[in-house]
Amino acid sequence: MAKDSNFRGWIALAAITLVMAGIWGIVLPQVAQTRVVQEREAFLEAHRINPAAMFYTELECLDDSQK
């Protein structure tokens, strides 16, 4: 019984991994090629903005503005 549920767990993990690989490997790269995302990326790079910054020490643009 425990072996069965263990097996089901691994199958579920493999299925989810496959779905995520499809999203990150095919869908998101396609979206990244769109004009909106490319313009946004260029804008962030030009302003040295790290959109994923969790704390101010991760913002390069802030260092520049203090100088």
Added chain:
Amino acid sequence: MNDSDAAVEPVSVKPGLTEDVIAIIVGILLLAMCFTAALVMGKPKVEGDQVTAITSPLKGWVDKPGGWKANPVESFVGTAEKPKTTWPGILGAVLILGVFMTAMAPVMRPFAKPGAFIGGFLILFALAGLSYLLAGQATIKNYNLEYALWALLVGLIIGNTIGKSAFGAMGEAAMRTELYIKTGLVLLGAEVLFSRLMELGMPGIMIAWVVTPIVLISTFWFGQRVLKMKSASLNMTISADMSVCGVSAAIATAAACNAKKEELSVAIGLSLCFTAAMMVVMPPLIEVMGLDQVVGGAWIGGTIDATGAVAVAGGLLGETALEVAATVKMIQNILIGVVAFGVAAYWTTRVETEGGEAPKIGLGEIWKRFPKFVLGFIAASIIASVLYASSDQGEMLVGATTSVTKGLRGWLFCLAFVCIGIDLNFRQLAHQFHGGKPLVLYVCGQTLNLILTLAMAYVAFKIVFPEAAGG
């Protein structure tokens, strides 16, 4: 997070040190190591005849997977046009954290065999690396979906499919959510520089340090008295991440008030959803309202939770708005030291006393209950602030130190979120949303925050200190 290590409790054979004490020891040792490396072997950057910065020799040895568009390998080596090798830094981070944490394994409570600990640690680190990889994809990154979300998701998938039992003794030994969070917070302390508080002058203090505590306390009161939320710690964690600075404030507050893992997850999930929406909506709204860049930037800085999202929204308004928004958020970031201490003190003396009467506890009991890691966090903050303010060299040394420790801190938080995800199940998570009270709390608190911050930004920059807006 008060039940995070319950699964490893039965193995305990000797008292050992609490995760608070280990977090302080490891955190301070890491800070001391990075500071000494910068002091003794730091490379000065000279412009003209002046030293303008010090580069830590450890900087290249602590990194995380970088951004990528179509090929995840770009995360580790960059692209042909922009080569950026991150894999040595990733190996350096696993080596540094692995050695320090494994060295403490024999004295941990509950005890962990170093061999089992390092095995489990490497598995968790690989999952944390995968989370960074998911967060680094260009589309995901541009919309501020932070690594915390993906670390939780990776953990949830593992926990709800094969379960943590699949990792056996290694998982039991290394799954220590509180240890990773608290060590990360001690390192974060060195980035909380009180000496940078006045960088926007009095208007910045009025917006970030007057409005924020008012919103925090009002939202908590509203949750307890009006919504009658069952969990005070969930209420406090949501109130703090909404009013202060998103994920980092949620982590610090949840640890200070001993919130459950699922409560921290709910608070972070709410914050990330609203942050993504506000980041898109606020810049055009400010333009429609006809606000200038200074007031608009201050409004963005004081209300959007996540620091990165504040910079994006501010930047969409313009250069001035970006500078004001990011500086207001920085001042708000610094507030988390005070909030963590205040919440820990409040929880120790009041909320944890469940007698219904006013608490009457002595100093000894307060000391026993007080989360000690907060002292490490505050000590790191005070020492770094004093050094930063002492001289130009002090400022550069602190910068060189935190340029390394912020990378380690990121990995520690990521490890903690993976552990939280593994320990959670979807039913526990859904239970937290029962009745929709967390959502109502967030919406009401954020509405108050938006109104008060806009009013204060206008008063500060247009009425009391108009010269600050002009300058």
